[in-house]
Structure formats: C-alpha cells, structure tokens
Amino acid sequence: MNRTLIKNVKIINEGEIITGDILIEDQLIAEVGTIDNVPTNTQIIDGLGKYVMPGVIDDQVHFREPGLTHKANIGTESKAAVAGGITSFIEMPNTVPQATTQALLQDKFDIAANASYANYSFMFGGTNDNLEELLKTDPHKVAAIKLFLGSSTGNMLVDDEKVLEKIFSSTKMLIAVHCEDETTIRDNLASAKTMYGDNIPMDFHPKIRSEEACYISSSKAVALAQKTGARLHVFHLSTARETVLFRNDIPLEEKKITAEVCVHHLWFDDSFYKEKGTFIKWNPAIKTKEDKKGLWKALLTDKIDVIATDHAPHTLEEKSQIYTKAPSGGPLVQHGLLAMLEATHHGILSLEKLVEKMCHNPAILFQIEKRGYIRKGYYADLVLVDLESPQTITKEGLLYKCGWSPFEGTTFNSEITHTFVNGKLVYNHGKFDDDNRGMQLTFTRPS
Incomplete structure (x- = not known):
C-alpha cells in the first residue's frame, strides 16, 4: 500500500477552513483531521503555511x-x-x-x-x-x-x-x-x-x-x-x-x-x-x-x-x-x-x-462519484496552494501546445505547488509524474 501524509495544512472544504492533516492510502483519502500515529513507510509532505482544496x-x-x-x-x-x-x-x-x-x-x-x-x-x-x-x-x-x-x-x-x-x-x-x-x-x-x-x-x-x-x-x-x-x-x-x-x-x-x-x-x-x-x-x-x-x-x-x-x-x-x-x-x-x-x-x-x-x-x-470533496473514502484529488507566492505569467512557463495565454504579463499572488490525482503526486513545484494517468469519471445516476 502506498501512503502519503499531508501535514499542518489549512483544509478548505464544505464551507469551512480547518488546520489539520490528510492521510492518503493508494487512490483514496483514508483520514482527515489530526493524525498522530503515522504508519511506517509513509511519504510525508509538510504543508505548513499552505492551503489544500479538492481538485x-x-x-x-x-x-x-x-x-x-x-x-x-x-x-x-x-x-x-x-x-x-x-x-x-x-x-x-x-x-x-x-x-x-x-x-x-x-x-x-x-x-x-x-x-x-x-x-x-x-x-x-x-x-x-x-x-x-x-x-x-x-x-x-x-x-x-x-x-x-x-x-x-x-x-x-x-x-x-x-x-x-x-x-x-x-x-x-x-x-x-x-x-x-x-x-x-x-x-x-x-x-x-x-x-x-x-x-x-x-x-x-x-x-x-x-x-x-x-x-x-x-x-x-x-x-x-x-x-x-x-x-x-x-x-x-x-x-x-x-x-x-x-x-x-x-x-x-x-x-x-x-x-x-x-x-x-x-x-x-x-x-x-x-x-x-x-x-x-x-x-x-x-x-x-x-x-x-x-x-x-x-x-x-x-x-x-x-x-x-x-x-x-x-x-x-x-x-x-x-x-x-x-x-x-x-x-x-x-x-x-x-x-x-x-x-x-x-x-x-x-x-x-x-x-x-x-x-x-x-x-x-x-453526480460525479466520490470526487469534489475532501472526505474519507473519496478519491484523493487534492491541490496545495501557497497564497503568498507571487508569479508573473510568461510565455516560457506555458504548457499549452498553442504557446500563448491571455494572461501573459499578469502577476498572480498565488502558486499551485502540488497536485494529487487519485492519490498520486502528479505535479510537484513544476515537475510532473509523466507515467501517471487519470481515471474515467463515473456518475451515480439512475439508469
């Protein structure tokens, strides 16, 4: 089992912001709150000063x-x-x-x-x-x-x-x-x-x-x-x-x-x-x-x-x-x-x-199944944000195939530092896990 613990982070979820930890086990969120007993072989990310939100x-x-x-x-x-x-x-x-x-x-x-x-x-x-x-x-x-x-x-x-x-x-x-x-x-x-x-x-x-x-x-x-x-x-x-x-x-x-x-x-x-x-x-x-x-x-x-x-x-x-x-x-x-x-x-x-x-x-x-919230049992689609890390958008930093953006030259006050998709750290300060692939969304609807 692959485990990641995001510690000391401000969690934005369901109308409130709380300081706590999030434990990810494989693809899912295993626990949200204050987590003291950390399982062995757990990757730890210190989110001090950052916010985390659902993807x-x-x-x-x-x-x-x-x-x-x-x-x-x-x-x-x-x-x-x-x-x-x-x-x-x-x-x-x-x-x-x-x-x-x-x-x-x-x-x-x-x-x-x-x-x-x-x-x-x-x-x-x-x-x-x-x-x-x-x-x-x-x-x-x-x-x-x-x-x-x-x-x-x-x-x-x-x-x-x-x-x-x-x-x-x-x-x-x-x-x-x-x-x-x-x-x-x-x-x-x-x-x-x-x-x-x-x-x-x-x-x-x-x-x-x-x-x-x-x-x-x-x-x-x-x-x-x-x-x-x-x-x-x-x-x-x-x-x-x-x-x-x-x-x-x-x-x-x-x-x-x-x-x-x-x-x-x-x-x-x-x-x-x-x-x-x-x-x-x-x-x-x-x-x-x-x-x-x-x-x-x-x-x-x-x-x-x-x-x-x-x-x-x-x-x-x-x-x-x-x-x-x-x-x-x-x-x-x-x-x-x-x-x-x-x-x-x-x-x-x-x-x-x-x-x-x-x-x-x-x-x-x-009616998307198990996404959109930070909840136990939901897929660990999570984004860490630093609200005090200004950046100016330049052509060199663009990832779009078309190579331009209407925001070129704009200075934003925030930075997205980490993105988890189904429990995998796919984006980390500009670096990607190029081997990971997303999942097809499913929907909880009557036939």
Missing part, C-alpha cells in the same frame, strides 16, 4: 483531439490542467470527427485512457438527426449531452425546434447548452460587414454576439426545460440579463435548471479589447463592466452554480488574423484557478465559495 472539476474544456491536434491534444492540455489545479475535466464533442455516435465517443475515451494526466469524461453531441444514437448514451459513464443552440461547428447546430423538444422530452441525461441566437448574430454581423468589410474592429464583437442574442436563446432553452422537465445546464453566461432566468431559493441538489460562468467573463470586460484584441475573442463574447458585475453578483448569490474555463486553444497564427477570420476561444486551464484565487486576494470571493463553485458544485451537478 478542481472543470465542466467545459475543448482539448481538440481528435482531428485538431495542431492546436492542442489531450496529453498537453491535461498536463497544463493538472499544473493549474484541475484534476478532472469534461470535454466537448466538437472535435473532428464530432462525437455524435457512440463509437466516436468511445474513441475519445480510449485516447484519454492512454494520454490524460487528469481524470476525464466527455459529452455526447446532439444534432438534428441523431436522436436514436443519443438515447444510447450511458448515464453512468458519460457526463452529459451537449447541444449547440448557437455558434456550432460542422452540423452540430440544433435549430429544429421539434427535434429540440424531442431531445428534451426523451432523455434523462443532463443537457448542457451553448445559447446564442444565430439569426440575431447573422443580422448583426451583416450590418458590421456593411460598415467595415471583414476588418471589423474587435470592440464590435459583443455588439455582434450581443446581449439580445444570448438572452433570446437562453430564455428559450430554460422555457423548454420547464415545459418538458428536462435537466438543463446553461454554459458560460455572459450577460447580467440572463441571470434572472435562474433561481437560488432551493439547494443545488434540487435544481433542474443550472448555470455556469467562465473565468474570462469574470476577469475581462469590453475595456480589454483595445489591449488584447482577438486574443480575448470568445463565444459568447466578453461584454460590459456592468455585465461582469452582474455575473459576479449572480455567482455570489448562487444563481450561477459553477465556475469553469471553456478552455479552447487556437494557434497564434490563427488568433492573429483579422476579426472575421480569427477563431473564438483561448487557453485557460493552467491559470483559471490562479485567476479566481486572485479574486480572493481582493475580497471579491471567499476561499470557501471558490471551492464550492469549482469543486463541490460540479460534483453535485453532474
């Missing part, structure tokens, strides 16, 4: 494999994720080919089993014509169904309202959605092209992919979920207006309609377009300071349930093109937790609330 569960990433591996792959991006304190990720289906059949979905699981440093699951992609295949999805092994109600790739835009209602009515799986109204976006883009051609100024992005486009789509999705009783999770809210669609008067376990916000929508606003340009071009767009303020308010009052990254890398060459040609998305897994820890330094977000939104709630929302 982050990132419920929305794009790791680009298969088919888009010039941008990223599961190996490189999961390695960056582990360095960023993310021990489990859920990856999206819009790869090449798209994960819209059970066989293609299994191909992604097979790749991750051989390549992923972190624990993993994937979403099955819905289309206008694959309902029969969608209904074969195993709720114990697959995170969710993903529907693009806007900003799709390939044939993944689900815009047939009869098909949408059929999907919502037919599956008991959680349905995760990207909500932007395509008609509104097309009209706004056409108007901008009339004025500027293809070289549209970047600050038009939130006008093209507007508040109205987001609200029309997200409100329709919520109404359809209410009508059908479907379990709905709305990805990456970007506007204050959308937050009124969600409730905070019942526990998360009882919610059938939930919401996520991403790090970039909490960190940036439209004043950054002048400096960052296409490097902060995301869909949905980063919007106004008032929108950012409204998102923070909704997060802190529990209308928004989860913080994620929507990590979606592209090459420097791709992102350096003019507005209409530069793709949307950027790399975030290595620095998403650091950015949110910065909010704790500024008194915006407590450490307990950060852990709730990035660790506990994804586990609750997706």
